[in-house]
Amino acid sequence: MTLSRIRKTQLLVASLLALLLPAILPSQETAQEQKFFEVEIKADEIYSYKQLKFTGDYTSFESPAGYLALGRTEKGVTILIVLGGGTVTITSPDEMQENFAKVFPAHPFKTAFQTLYMRLHPQDFENAFAEFPLTKAPNEEALAKAKLLFEERFRTSYHAGHRAMFPPVKTRVMDFQTAAMGLITTEEGYWLTLRRLSPWASAYPKGFVNPKQR
Numbered sequence: 001m002t003l004s005r006i007r008k009t010q011l012l013v014a015s016l017l018a019l020l021l022p023a024i025l026p027s028q029e030t031a032q033e034q035k036f037f038e039v040e041i042k043a044d045e046i047y048s049y050k051q052l053k054f055t056g057d058y059t060s061f062e063s064p065a066g067y068l069a070l071g072r073t074e075k076g077v078t079i080l081i082v083l084g085g086g087t088v089t090i091t092s093p094d095e096m097q098e099n100f101a102k103v104f105p106a107h108p109f110k111t112a113f114q115t116l117y118m119r120l121h122p123q124d125f126e127n128a129f130a131e132f133p134l135t136k137a138p139n140e141e142a143l144a145k146a147k148l149l150f151e152e153r154f155r156t157s158y159h160a161g162h163r164a165m166f167p168p169v170k171t172r173v174m175d176f177q178t179a180a181m182g183l184i185t186t187e188e189g190y191w192l193t194l195r196r197l198s199p200w201a202s203a204y205p206k207g208f209v210n211p212k213q214r
Contacts, residue, residue: 036163037073041081041146045070048137052082054128056172057188057212061088061116067139069146071164076122078164079154080129081146085114088176090186090194093211096204103194103201104181111180115145117153119173121166157187170213189213 046069053062066084070077091108092100100107120128157173158165167173171189178184182198192210194203 035165036160037075037078037166038162039071039073039079039164041069041071041079041143041150043138043143044136045072046137046139046142046146047134049084049132049134052084052086052132056174057210058091058093058192058194059088059172059174059186059188061113061174061176062086063116067137067142067146068134069142069150071150073122073164075166077125077129078119078122078158078166079150080116080118080120080125081149082116082118083142083145085112086116087111088113088116088178088184090184092194092203093192096208099205100194100203103196103203111178113176113178113184115149115177117149117175119158119167121169121171123169124172156185 046067048065048067049063050065051062052066052068054060061082063082063084063086066082066086068083069079069081071079071081087110089108089110090104097107100109153175154164156175158167168189171187173187174185176184176186181196184196185193186195187193188210190210190213192204192208195201
């Protein structure tokens with residue numbers, strides 16, 4: 001092959017790469033970013049409900065009626081904000097009840113809450129709430145309250161900057177605002193956490209493995 005032909009071949013290869021690389025690189029970037037998702041609270045994701053109930057590993061709640069907001073990503077819902085108020089009931093594993101009693105006045109502990117900010121995997125949302133009847137109910141006051149809670153709590157768990165990361169499947173973070181105990185935050189997943197924030201106290205030691213998910 002002559003030098004001229006070699007140069008022509010090199011130019012052809014370079015031209016093909018210049019055409020193909022822009023198509024290849026974005027797809028690689030997209031694949032790398034799949035675990036980070038845009039999420040916000042929008043006016044068309046405000047709903048009314050009646051008799052909302054949820055039972056977790058050690059935390060359950062019910063709310064007779066009110067508004068809730070959903071934080072939906074392209075892969076599904078990862079944020080649920082309950083504005084209607086209700087009651088939360090919290091228990092603990094048997095081996096942790098003595099430590100639990102140092103933080104909460106009774107076992108099981110049941111109290112009223114005003115709001116709930118909940119993070120979960122879209123698969124868990126589908127399993128727990130997809131069949132629950134929700135009615136779209138645009139409401140400016142509910143939207144404003146939901147956005148405020150979102151801004152206050154979003155960066156406390158499972159995020160990368162302003163984008164959402166999904167908690168592992170079967171992992172739920174729940175932040176209850178209560179009159180009796182202030183803010184109570186719990187995470188139920190492979191590890192179990194339960195804290196009140198003011199004054200700060202933890203019912204479980206760091207790294208305590210959830211007996212129901214061992």
